[in-house]
Amino acid sequence: MALRDDKVTLAHGGGGKAMRDLIEEVFTSVFQPPGMEDQARLQAEALAEPGARLAFTTDGFVVTPVEFPGGDIGTLAVCGTVNDLAVGGARPLWLSAAFIIEEGTEVALLRRIVTSMAREAEAAGVRIVTGDTKVVGRGACDKVFVTTAGVGVIPPGRDMAAARVRPGDVALVNGVLGDHGAALLAARGDLALSTELESDCAALGHLMEAILAAAPNARAARDLTRGGLASALNEIAEAAGCGIELDETALPLRAEVTGMCELLGLDPLYLANEGRLVVFVPPEEAAAALAAMRTRPEGEGAAIIGTATPEHPGQVRMRTGFGGARIVDMLVGEQLPRIC
Amino acid sequence: MTERKGTEIRVRGQVQGVGFRPFVWRLARDRGLRGWVLNDAAGVLIRIWGETAGFTEALRDEAPPLARIDRIETREVTENPPDGFEIRASEGGAADTRVTPDAATCPDCLAEIRAPGRRHGYAFTNCTHCGPRFSILRGLPYDRAQTTMAGFALCPACRAEYDDPADRRFHAQPVACPACGPRLWFEADGVELSGDPVALAVAALKRGEIVAVKGLGGFHLACDARDPAAVGRLRARKHRPAKPFALMAREADLDRLVRVTPADLAALRSPAAPVVLMPARGTLPGVVAPGIDTLGVMLPYTPLHHLLLDAFGGVLVMTSGNLSGEPQVIDNAEARAKLAPFADGFLIHDRDIARRLDDSVLRCDPPMVLRHARGRVPGVIDLPEGFADAPEVLATGAQMKGAICLIRHGQAMLSHYLGDLDDPLCLSEFERAIADYRALFAHRTSHVAVDAHPGYRASQIGRDIAGREGLPVTEVWHHHAHMAACMAENGWPLRGGKVAGIVLDGTGLGPDGTLWGGELLLGDYHAARRIAHLAPAPLPGGDRAAREPWRNAVMRLDQAGLALPEPLAALPVQVIRAAARAGLNAPLSSSAGRLFDAAAAIIGLCVQAQSYEGEAAMRLEALAGTAREAAEVEDQTDGPQIDPAPMLRMLCGPAPAAERARAVHLWLAQAFARRARKLIETGAAQAVALSGGCFQNALLLRLTLTELSGLRVLIHRETPANDGGLALGQALIASAQSM
């Protein structure tokens, strides 16, 4: 083992041998990119199909704590970008990964993160083909920041877009909501909460393929990240120019998450997820989509949660248990109390 | 030549559709005057020739019951008079006249339905002195074709009354009789039952069933108030475990239910016929208003109510027919669909309700309006001196107890109660009401005023309107608006000097980004600054803290370094403490309402949750009412931060619960009154204004008034101290700032 230090120092970012050792030991030996050039050179057969389109996305990841129950920043960095490609109807193929590392970060932590990334990438069927590392002084970042970019291919004839959602379409999610946000809140340690919750972090490419095979006319999908289901649905309602009506009793929620939300005064509809999506399909394909989702582990808890409506365009409403309804808003900054 | 000299009299105010012209006609004929009277766009115009002395005085003194005269202007005219006195056809639109509020059945009509005759037992009897107005109005000018009576063609007998200036039904737009008017029936399971509908409804009520009754501004759910099982069933079906139910009783039964003062009786008998809160005598089952020492009672206010109560012979719970949080149901089909799970039968009719109006609620001692709605709207408030040239402002109010205010021609018009805007139906109702009021009052909006809270839907809607119409928006701080509403109601002039505002409230956004609600402000319509306030504490869980009193109790006790009493310690206090420390959804607030909640929870009331807004404070007030004196609270200093620690120490002490409850009220009253008095004594302020939702608490208001005795004090009498009156303050502030 050429790398002797157990913590990253500024020298590891200096461009000399220390840096080469770090990259080879920790990164390239695990990711095994093709060739040694500073760029990935990729075969584009998938694109050669007439009508196929290239999908390209990028995302930066910062999370506290860097490791949490059910994953770490590496899992997030792969799943997040894979999911961004997948919900647009693309088959994810290649990723890049850039790391900003804080001086003093444990090398062992980096190894764990990189291992997570390699494992997630393999499971998702994508390859990490290029990357970069930078080291910054203490306090200039928090342990490690990761940026991934992803390239995928949208097969000919596929056109997923929020604007295609129309009244009558059925909304489905692939599992319980808010696990990631709740697990992270608990993992922060300052809330005196002890839970068994784990992040829902998962790559959803295979799930999307299964959905599209069963529901070829699926209109649109969104991965539920920051802002949760509520924000994703508001974006869709806005883009589609129709209303969305949720059924509160149909929402898959874990008692532990709702209990925690009640204590903290939070709404699980706004909690972050990292392995959840919402997909809109025409009503006649809803049953097939639901069944297809349930065949996969990432879709075990799938449920039909609502429909798009011609009424109240642009607005998301939820029918509550007692036959009432409430408006599910787009979150504007921090929610200040409104009860006077 | 002398007989060509006459007098022209212009009468402004609420003078159309109330029998004003026939009144003038009779007055002139009795005095042998010549001339004419007509309705026009500005009100009523009269010209008289002859012995006119004392005529304008008589106009004021003897005006019909529903008339409200704002101004009478006279001038001399010289022209040939007509032969006698006549009522002339209306001229012009009705742009500047007032729509009349709905009015309770008058004594004449009541006598008519009880006596033999063609309107015996007729549920839709009315005349120019009573009956539906705003609730059936579809548009202006106010005539039958523009009301929901349009589809009922007058029979010859009714037509004759309508056309006869000597008849009290002259031009009474909703006039009707069984031959030509609306029809009443009783249905169950969607099927109309044959037989007398009132008798069928009474039989159902006597069986302990719940009957949906179509009233003036919406449907009520009625049941026998003396039958605890029936009331319990209504609570279970409505998912309303504890919120007090309003009652309807005949005047003769009032004394058995409540202690009635002459002021209460006058309010109950007024054409507005509101729900009046009065001390309960404890003769009804507790389930009607659990843990509360007052009952809200109204008298029957439509012929249908009179017929129902006469036949029933008891006291009815009359609660609004709606799903919890939703607006009251007004449409027959909607009622069948939505109220079927609650009601065993429907007493229903075919006169449509054009406007959804809840019952108004008030208290006479001390005077306060808790809900401004049916019978009170549309009413106007003359703006104080200095506001004659105020621009046409639209103010959109707050998030809860939605109500808007329009300013026009030196008057303010505060809308009826529109509910809490989190409910989608209330929200659409709110948006409709804005359009409705603007159209009815031909409002040419030039400014929009909104609460500064970015998350209030009312503020968002106000901004949207301003954006669409290119109008300037004034953002108003919540508690400044409360204070200004109180000043405006009391006619405080624009340049009347500074006022000390004691604003005790739930929460509203303050200029420092924290949530205010226990404030002593000093200012005028233009601006106000904070002189003193309750020491802030976190609201762990945000709005959850408003529903769960224990959260506030834990924060306040921690702050004061006091141990948690038993029932509190058993709750998940570590988590909310940690959330407050971490600043996770735990904004700071100086709210007096939340301090009341904390106090209630420490005493053991509504510890874990309130089942309705204000429950903890209302129970605390009721408990305090049973104490002769207040527990002792040690003295404290007079800083700008009012530290509740001494009061909290008292709460954790050994005094009887009722005396501790009373001491909470007294401590708050004293802490703020003492500081306000100082502002008057130093000449910084000319008067003290009391506003904010906490002043719906009669004990707090009474104690504060006592502490302020000898000073000029402004209180809410005609507009709600709660957020239902906020728009009035917003409108005045926006006007002041734009002039």
Ligand SMILES: [Fe+3]
């Ligand atoms: Fe308020």
Ligand SMILES: [Mg+2]
């Ligand atoms: Mg993304």
Ligand SMILES: [Zn+2]
């Ligand atoms: Zn009458």
Ligand SMILES: [Zn+2]
């Ligand atoms: Zn008739």
